[in-house]
Amino acid sequence: MSKHISSLAPSVVVDTAAARVAVSQMIGRISLRARGDLAAVGQAIGVELPTQIGARAKADGIEVACLGPDEWTVLVSLGQIEKVEDALAALYPSLPHSMTEVTGREVTFTIEGPQAVELLSIGAPRDLSTIKVGQARRMFFDGATVVLWRDAETSFRMDVWNSFASFLATTLETGAKELAAELA
C-alpha cells in the first residue's frame, strides 16, 4: 500500500537518531508576482518584501520568501488569507500584480535533527551550505522541485507539490534510516 500524505493529517514520516521528518499542518499560501512599487505591496500585506532571491521576512505571523526577481511566496495562517487577499485586491487597480492562492498545492515536511543536512544531501544536488539560516530556496530534490526553508543549522521546512509528497517521503525515510545506521 502506498503512502498517502495530506496536509489535513499531519504525521511523522520517520524519526531516527539522525533526523526526524514530519508532515506539517495545512497553512495558507499565496504565490505573489509583482514589479514596480514593491513598498506598496509590502504595505498591503504587512511585511516588507525582501528583494534578494532566497531572502525571507516575517511580521505579524505572515512570512514571505523571495523566490525570483518578481516572485514571492507568502505564508499566512488559514484565518488570515482572506485579509491578505483583500488587501492585495485593493491594491490591484493602482499596482497590477498576480496573487494566486496555492494553499492546496503544497505539503510541507519539517526536517530536523543532527543529520538533517546530510539527509537533504541525498536528494539535493546543490550546495546546502549556501542556504543560510533564515533563507529559502527553490531547488531540486530527488527529481522534484521543492522550496527549502532553513530555520536553523539543522532545521528545515520543505514545501513540495502534494502529488510528489509520498515519493519524496519515501526518499526521506530511506535516508533517515540509512544515516541512523551510520551513526550506530
Add this chain to the structure above:
Amino acid sequence: MSTYRVRGKGRVDASKPIVFTFDGKPYTGLKGDTVASALLSHGVHLMGRSFKYHRPRGAIAAGSEEPNALIGTRRSAGRFEPNTRATVQEIWEGLETNSQNKFPSLKWDVGAVNDAAYMMFSAGFYYKTFMWPRSFWDKVYEPFIRAAAGLGVSPTEHDPDTYASRNLYCDLLIVGAGPAGIAAAREAAGKGLSVVLVDENAEMGGSILSEPQAKIEGKTSWDWLSDELADLKAAGVKLMTRTTAIGYYHENLIALVEKLTDHLPTLPADTPRERMWRVRAKQVVLAQGALEKPLVFHGNDRPGVMLAGSAQTYLHRYGVKVGNSPVVVTSHDSAWYAAFDLQDAGAYVQAIVDTRAQVRQDLQAEARSRGIPVKLSHTVTATGGRLRVNNVRVNPLSGTNVGAGQWIKCDALLMSGGWTPSLHLFSHTKGSLAWDDDLTTFLPKDTPEDCVITGASRGLWGTEAALRDGATRVGEALAKLGVEATATEYTVADDRTGSGVMMRELPTDRSPGKAKAFVDYQNDVTAKDLRLAVREGMRSIEHVKRYTTNGMATDQGKMSNINGLNIAADALGKKQPQVGLTTFRPPYTPTTFGAFAGYHRGEHFEVVRKTQIDAWAETQGAVFEPVGQWRRARYFPKAGETMDQAVTRECAATRASVGIFDASTLGKIEVVGPDAAEFVNRMYTNPFLKLAPGKCRYGLLLGDDGFIRDDGVIARVDENRFHVTTTTGGAARVLNMMEDYLQTEWPDLNVWLTSTTEQWSTVALNGPNAAKLLAPFVEGIELTEEAFPHMSCVNCTVAGYPARLWRVSFTGEVGFEINVAAPYGRDLWEKLWEAGQQYDITPYGTETMHVLRAEKGYIIVGQDTDGTVTPADAGMDWAVGKKKDDFVGMRGLKRPDLVAENRKQLVGLLTEDNSWLEEGAQIVFDPKQPVPMTMRGHVTSSYNQGTTGRPIALAVIEGGHSKMGETVYIPMPDRTIAAKITGTVFYDPENSRLKI
C-alpha cells in the same frame, strides 16, 4: 599456517582466521586478506580462464587493475556478482567464490580448444569470419558470438541489496591516499578548508603499505602512516576508504563509488551496499599513482607469472610469498627490490633476468650479497607448465641477436616493464598529455579543470619524491582557495628509487608469428595481433584498438594501452605520440548498475505523482497506468472482470446515469494581469479577447511550426484572470513554452503565470444524472440550462468547500468539473460517491475517458496527433480564429507544405466486418498492390468497448476529408481488413445530450 604465508609479515591479522570457499573448496585466509592473497597463501595461482582462448590464468596484479583473476562472488540468494576482481574482494567468513569461463572445470576446460585454434582467432576475426554469407548472421554467427562472448555469467535473481547516493561539496578533493595524496592532505588540513581524501583500497597508504623498510621523518613508514592518518582525521579531513573515483566530469564534478558492505560477514540493517557520491570540489588533487607494466613475451600469461611490484604487495601487505623459487624478469630497477624482499622472506630467487646491459652497481651488489644469480642483457622467450609456471626459457641478448635458450625452473615469474602513470581521471578532464621520451610514457600536461596532478601519476618515482611533490603541488590548489601553502620538506631513508627502459615484445629466437605474447590479458590480444592490424592497414591507435579490441575490456587498458601503443608505433615506424593514445573513459573500474541507480529502483525507480484521490482508487482495486510522471486509475474492475468488460461497463454506466472521474492531473495554469486576455489570445488559436468572465472556451495550442502541441479548456475567472487547463502530460511543457514567449517575445505584457495544477483536486461528473447528483451540494448557482449553460464557470461552494465549478464535457454527456483545494478533493469525492449511490454512480478511469471522447471525435493530443498534425488536418479549423491578428503558429500554418493537398487528415473508420483495428495499424488504398505497399495513413485510436454497438476507430489518412464513404484497407499479418472512411463523430452528432 599455509606454506606461503610468512610469519611476521603483512598487515593481515594472524589471530583471525577466516574460512571462505573457492569453487566449492574451503580455504582459510586471515582477516585483511583479499581472495587473491588468501588463495596465493595456499599456493593457488590458477583463478580463472581467459575470455577468448580460455587459457588458464592467475592473478597478475594485486589491485583494481587486475585483468585476469575475475571471479563470481556469492553471499546469498540474489547476492551474486560476476567479474569481481579477486585482488580487490576482501574475504569474510562464509564468502562463496567461483572461477569463471570454464566448463566443466577450471583445471580442464573444453573451451580451451580455442587456444589450439588460435590462428583462426586473429585480429579482426569477427569482421573477417562473420561477414559472409550474410544469411548466416542471424541464425549462426550472432547466437554463437552471444554464447561465447561475455565474461562470467549474468546474475538471474533479483538483487535484494539497496544502493544509495549522496551529494557532497568540498574545497579540496584528493584522489589517492598514497604518499603524494597524504602529503597533499597534510598541507590542506587544519586550514579551515573542507578536505576529502579518498582511496579505493580497504586501507590508505598506497605504495607505503608495500614499503615497510622506508623511514619517513625518522619513523618507520607504517608508524608514520598511522600517525599521519590519525592526525588528518583529527584535523577534520574526511577520509574515505573502499571509495573509487570512477569519473571526472565537467566543472570539477567527480563521481565516487563507496563500497560499504562487500567486506562484511553480516549485513547491517538499513545500510546500502554501495553509495555513489557526486562530489563538487573547488579544487582537486589527483594522486592516483602508477601502474606497473607487464613485459610482453611468449607465455607471459601463465598462472604464476605476475607483476613484480604486486609480488611485493602480496609479501608486505598480506604476508604472502607468491612463490618459493621465483625468477624475476625486468627492464626496470624496481623489480630488483621484489627479488631482494622475497629472498629475505625465505624464498630462493632463481635469477634476476634484466634486458638491460647496464644496471646500477648497488643493485647488483645487493643481489650478489644474497646469492641471487643475475643475468643482464637477457630476454625471456617462453614459459612452461600447464596450470602453473614451472620453468622459464632465458636467452642472452647481444645487440639484436638472441642466443641459445636455457630453461630455469621456477614456481613464479615476476616481471616488470616499468611503470605507467595513472592518467585515467586526468584524461576524463580532457587534459592534454605530453609524450616523455626518457620515461617512454605519456605525462599529464594541461587540463581545463581546477585540478593538479602529483606523485607517480606524473612520472615521479620514490616515496620521498612523491611526498615532496604532493606537498608542493597542492600549493597551487591551496593558493586558488586563498590559503597560503608551506610545502613541507620530507626526508625518507631507505627509499627505493630507480629507472628503467621501455621494451616492446621481448626479443625472441623463435617465430614471433607463433608467440602467444599477451598485451591485453582480458581480451586475449597478443603482440602479433597488433602487428597484424598494422599490416592490414590500421594506422591510428584508435583503429588498431577497435580492430584488435586491445584495451577495450573492463580493465580499460590499464596494463595494455602503453604496451599496445609501443608495439603499434614500432610496427608503423613512427613515434608514439604520432600514433596517439586512446582516450580513457569513465568509469575507472567496473561499476555496478546498482551504484548508478542509487535509490531509484523498484517502486522508487522514477518519480510517481499521485492525486489526493489516488488512495481511494487504490482501495477500490483500480488498475493504474503511468501518464507522464502521474499514475492514473485506468479502470476499476469488479471481481472477475477483464479490462474490456470493466471499460464497457464504465462507458455504459456513464452514458446511462452518471460516472465520476478524477481529472486532478490536468495541467492548470493561472494567467493573471491586465494583459491576461491578450496573452491567452496570442498563445491559443481560438479567440479569447471577448470571452466573458464566467465562460469557458476550448483552446488549441500550436508550435511556431503550426502543428498541434496541446489543448484544453480555458476559463475566464474574471477580467484579469484566466484558469488555463492543459493535457496531463503537457503541463510543464506548456508552462515552459508560455514563459518562454512571455519572457523573450512579449516582455511588455503585464501578466504572470502560476502553475496551479496541484492547487486543485478536480472531480469530473458526467452523465444524464450529473446535474441531479451535484445540485444539492452546490451553493451560489443553480444547475439549470439557463443559469449555468454548457461552457460556463463560476466560483461557488460545493459540499461546503470553496470551488471553481465548470460545466464542460469530454464525454458528450452533461458534464461538470469541480475544482476544490487539493486536500479537500478526497472528501468531496467521497461525498459525491455516497450521494451518487442512488444513481448507480460509477467511477471510471482513463480508458473509459478515452473511449467516450473518441465516440464524440474529440482528439487526444499525442495520440491522434503526432507533432505533424495541423488544426485543419484534425478537422478543427473551427478552433482557429479567422479574424485574429496573430497567434503562435499562425505563420507556420501558411507554409506551403501545411496548406498542400493530400495531407494526412483525421477521419473516422468503421470496419466492414465489425472487427476491431489495432492502433498504429497502417492503411493502404489498394490491397492488391505489390509489397512493399504504399502506406497512406494509420489508425490513431480504436475501441470496441463503447456505446455505439460496434468498434470505432480514428485514423489519419492522405486526403481523408475528401474521401468520405470510401473503403480503405488495413493489411494485418493474418488477413486484410476493409474499413469505410467516416466523419469522426460516432455518437450524438447533434450534441443533444449536452443539455440538462
